[in-house]
Amino acid sequence: MADPKQLLFIEEEGYVIDRVREILKGFPQFEITSANSGEEARELATNRAFDVVITDMYIRGVSGLELLHHAKEKNKEVVVIIITGADNVDVAAGALKEGAFDFVIKPPSLDRLANILKLVTLVNPAIGRKPSA
Amino acid sequence: MKFSDLNGRAKKEEAPEPRVREKKTAYFRASAEPAAGPPNPLDAPLPDIPGKLPPVPEAAPAAAPEAPPAGIPEKRSISRKDRQRKDEAAVRASARPFPELDAQAREIYSRNIALAKELIGQIDRGYVEKYGSIMRQAELNSQALSSNPVLLSYTRYATADDYLYAHSANVAVISQAMGLALGLERSAVNFLGFCALAHDLGMIDHSKLAKQENRLTDAEYSEIMLHPEAGAARIDRFLDMDGRLKEQAKKIILQVHERIDAGGYPGRLTNEEISFSAQIIGIADVYEAMSHPRSWRPAGHPHNVMKHLIDKEGHGFNSRVVKALIEVFSIYPPGSLVALSTGEIAGVVQVNPGSLTRPVVSVLLDPDFSPALPRLADLLEHPLTGIERIVEEEELLARNPKFAARQELERWWVDW
Numbered sequence: 001m002a003d004p005k006q007l008l009f010i011e012e013e014g015y016v017i018d019r020v021r022e023i024l025k026g027f028p029q030f031e032i033t034s035a036n037s038g039e040e041a042r043e044l045a046t047n048r049a050f051d052v053v054i055t056d057m058y059i060r061g062v063s064g065l066e067l068l069h070h071a072k073e074k075n076k077e078v079v080v081i082i083i084t085g086a087d088n089v090d091v092a093a094g095a096l097k098e099g100a101f102d103f104v105i106k107p108p109s110l111d112r113l114a115n116i117l118k119l120v121t122l123v124n125p126a127i128g129r130k131p132s133a
Numbered sequence: 134m135k136f137s138d139l140n141g142r143a144k145k146e147e148a149p150e151p152r153v154r155e156k157k158t159a160y161f162r163a164s165a166e167p168a169a170g171p172p173n174p175l176d177a178p179l180p181d182i183p184g185k186l187p188p189v190p191e192a193a194p195a196a197a198p199e200a201p202p203a204g205i206p207e208k209r210s211i212s213r214k215d216r217q218r219k220d221e222a223a224v225r226a227s228a229r230p231f232p233e234l235d236a237q238a239r240e241i242y243s244r245n246i247a248l249a250k251e252l253i254g255q256i257d258r259g260y261v262e263k264y265g266s267i268m269r270q271a272e273l274n275s276q277a278l279s280s281n282p283v284l285l286s287y288t289r290y291a292t293a294d295d296y297l298y299a300h301s302a303n304v305a306v307i308s309q310a311m312g313l314a315l316g317l318e319r320s321a322v323n324f325l326g327f328c329a330l331a332h333d334l335g336m337i338d339h340s341k342l343a344k345q346e347n348r349l350t351d352a353e354y355s356e357i358m359l360h361p362e363a364g365a366a367r368i369d370r371f372l373d374m375d376g377r378l379k380e381q382a383k384k385i386i387l388q389v390h391e392r393i394d395a396g397g398y399p400g401r402l403t404n405e406e407i408s409f410s411a412q413i414i415g416i417a418d419v420y421e422a423m424s425h426p427r428s429w430r431p432a433g434h435p436h437n438v439m440k441h442l443i444d445k446e447g448h449g450f451n452s453r454v455v456k457a458l459i460e461v462f463s464i465y466p467p468g469s470l471v472a473l474s475t476g477e478i479a480g481v482v483q484v485n486p487g488s489l490t491r492p493v494v495s496v497l498l499d500p501d502f503s504p505a506l507p508r509l510a511d512l513l514e515h516p517l518t519g520i521e522r523i524v525e526e527e528e529l530l531a532r533n534p535k536f537a538a539r540q541e542l543e544r545w546w547v548d549w
Contacts, residue, residue: 093516102490103516115521122443123459123489 004031006048010041010055010067016083016106020054023113029121038062045070050078052120057084057092057103065095072099079120083108231483231493231509234283241277242287243548244270245302249330253297256334256367264327264374271309271326275319278310282483285310285461289435289468290546291425296343297336299546300421305329307417311457315413324378328385329414335364335386346428358398361387385411389418392449404451412454416442419449420458424468425544432544435466435481436523463489470524470540474517476500478524480540485513490520502532 007030011017017036024032030052035041038061045053045067053071057064064082071078082103084092092103102116248263248270255261277284288306292299308329312322336343339360342353349357365383368374374382388411391397393404397415400406407415420442426432433441439462443455462484465471469481471494478498485492491512499505512518529537 089516093513096488096491096513096516099487102519105517119464119490122440123464 005029005051007032007052007054008035008041008044008048008050008071009033010035010053010059010064011083012036012056012059013106016056016108019108019110020083020113023108023110023117026114027117027121035059041067042070045074047074049075051075051124052079052081052117054081054083057082057088057095065091065098068095068098068100077124079124081113081116081120229281231283234281234483237277238281238283238287241273241281241284242290242302242306245274245306245330246292246298246546246548249298249301249305252330253295253301253334253337256370257337260370260372262371262373264371264378267327267330268323271305271323271330272319274306274309274326275313275322278306278313282486286467286481286483288421289424289466289544291432291544293545295340296425296427297333297340300425301330301333303421303425304332304414304417307421307461308414310461311413311417311454314457314460315453321410324381325410325413328382328410329417331364331368331382332386332389332414332418333360333364334367335360335362337367338363344428348429358390361390361399384408385414387411389415391415393451394448396449409454412451413457416450416454416458420462424466431526434523434525435462435469436464436471437525439464439466459489463492465490465492465520465523467492468544470497470526470529471520472522472524474519474521477505478502478529479510482509485511488513494520498533498536502529502536504536 007024009017009020009024009032011020011034017034021032024030033044033048033050035044036059038059041055041059042062044050050071053067055064055067059067064084068080068082071080079101080095080099082092082095082100084103084105086105089103089105092100095103101120104112104116248267252261252263252267255263274284285306288303290299290303305326309322309326312325317325336357339357342349342357365387368379368383368386371379385408387399388402388407391400391402391407391411392415393407393412395401395403397407420438423433423438423441424435439459442450442458445455465481467481467483471479471481473479473494473496477496477500479494479496481492482495483493493509493511496505496508496510510518512520526537529540
């Protein structure tokens with residue numbers, strides 16, 4: 001009955017994309033839109049409202065922080081999860097203070113991202129309910 | 134420091150109807166539009182009331198030195214940009230170090246407990262002249278809650294002589310924090326504090342039932358269901374309270390146990406019929422009750438209580454109050470015992486405003502549950518350390534019974 005929740009996934013590295021997609025299979029309540037370039041990501045984040053955004057901290061042509069701000073403008077309650085390399089943890093930590101929900105370090109562990117997504121569904125019950133319920 | 138400096142003189146007899154005010158930083162939107170369902174009376178513009186509270190000076194974050202680093206190993210060097218962000222976050226929460234915030238919070242909380250004791254102890258002796266002092270305390274709470282996130286953490290305490298003292302004080306502080314999070318006007322937040330402190334005055338009639346160790350029978354439960362009316366009736370005993378305000382307070386207190394799915398009592402009202410203030414106090418009341426021990430059951434883990442209440446959204450509580458509760462407490466409320474990603478066991482001591490998953494914690498036990506070197510860690514400042522899972526009482530009891538006993542003792546408020 002409920003509309004599927006909109007999730008934007010922005011990543012350009014193939015192995016990360018594969019792994020995150022695998023994790024997302026466990027969350028059928030999300031309708032996933034992907035972007036793998038900065039241009040495309042900015043376009044999507046500025047024009048469409050998403051419930052959840054999973055983004056790399058650095059995509060060619062755009063930063064995760066900028067995308068976070070765009071996404072927040074479209075939907076103040078958007079949950080943004082940052083994926084970052086281990087050497088950029090400080091920047092990701094800064095994103096937490098800008099309102100990101102949490103971050104994961106590459107390569108994202110299945111458990112960690114799944115746990116974060118479970119918390120997301122907890123704080124946003126509308127996301128947690130099964131689409132057909 | 135003089136706490137009386139904080140003590141703004143709340144003008145009595147201000148009309149307290151909640152009004153939404155523009156809000157600065159929040160995880161959740163406090164917009165005027167209802168999240169779902171019928172329009173909320175709160176959203177309608179209310180007439181401006183002359184003679185408001187005097188403007189309250191923002192508690193200036195003192196230029197105090199920063200707290201010493203907590204010594205978590207993975208802390209990285211901080212770039213200039215990050216330093217700036219850190220400063221902003223510090224100003225947002227408070228630039229004062231934790232011990233100073235904690236000392237202030239303890240003092241303010243202690244006054245709330247004392248006031249609750251006085252009120253509950255005196256209300257049946259005839260008439261009381263306490264509205265003024267309760268509203269002054271509520272103003273103090275509002276000021277402290279806006280500048281000192283540690284005050285909220287004190288609501289984890291319980292009182293052993295009578296649960297009702299801490300329960301009333303806690304529900305008042307939590308309701309006020311929610312009112313502020315929702316962007317309500319200060320006068321409305323303070324009145325919410327008054328109503329919350331007085332919301333269970335009707336339970337005085339049932340103190341025996343509240344102390345028994347068995348679960349309530351149906352007959353006893355029906356008896357308890359009379360307490361909202363008895364509580365509302367006691368509002369008439371306030372000598373220093375305007376008649377119009379009494380009526381408002383009585384209406385709110387009567388509705389605290391109503392639920393939007395009409396599953397509450399005494400009136401089985403539905404969403405539109407229940408005042409917004411009563412809904413705020415209602416969810417604060419349930420959170421407080423479930424996360425504190427009662428004679429017939431142990432306390433629930435605060436994280437599990439939050440989960441339960443979030444799950445109830447749309448059934449018992451409207452989504453705006455559920456979101457306000459999440460915003461105030463995050464999903465690991467103060468008093469939560471958690472396991473960190475380092476394996477250590479820690480207690481949540483302060484919510485980081487704006488962050489739902491990264492509070493300030495006090496590290497208590499090593500990964501093997503043996504005592505650790507106690508230290509504070511702000512998980513926003515230690516990005517590589519996160520909360521992995523909650524630790525429930527049974528696990529603690531099994532792994533370190535001595536520590537579990539100490540934790541159990543520490544939840545009881547001791548007034549010196």
